[in-house]
Amino acid sequence: MRLIRLLQASACAATFAISIPQAVFSDDLERPDTAGIALACSGCHGSSGRGMGSIPAIIGIPESEFIRTMEEFQSGHRSATVMDRIARGYQHQDFVALARFFKSR
Ligand code: HEC
Structure with a gap:
């Protein structure tokens, strides 16, 4: 159970880490x-x-x-x-x- 929570947390952190650079790039000119x-x-x-x-x-x-x-x-x-x-x-x-x-x- 604890392992599953840990996996969920790291998957969430990974999604978050990926979404930030995308937001920065799309923010550029347009x-x-x-x-x-x-x-x-x-x-x-x-x-x-x-x-x-x-x-x-x-x-x-x-x-x-x-x-x-x-x-x-x-x-x-x-x-x-x-x-x-x-x-x-x-x-x-x-x-x-x-x-x-x-x-x-
Ligand atoms: C509180 C009122 C106010 C706001 C809010 C404001 N302005 Fe102004 N703007 C002025 C005034 C007054 C002038 C004339 C210069 C001065 O007295 O500061 C001016 C002048 C300008 C000029 C020069 C125009 C010319 O032909 O000389 C530009 C460009 C400009 N503003 C852009 C902006 C932009 C972009 C924003 C938003 C980020 C903005 N202003 C927000 C009041 C404002």
């Missing part, structure tokens, strides 16, 4: 959670990034320009009221995914 990350932007930039009031639109910006802008916000090289703090919460691959997401809106 990040399934991009729409979820973009939701964090829509509170200010509008549900599809078209801007709201004094907040600029972020749709249709060429990918490299979008990424550069976010990196400048992150490093503090671009003046900002809020985007410097927001950009610090993301990594380069998030900027790539967000650039693609909003470019096609």
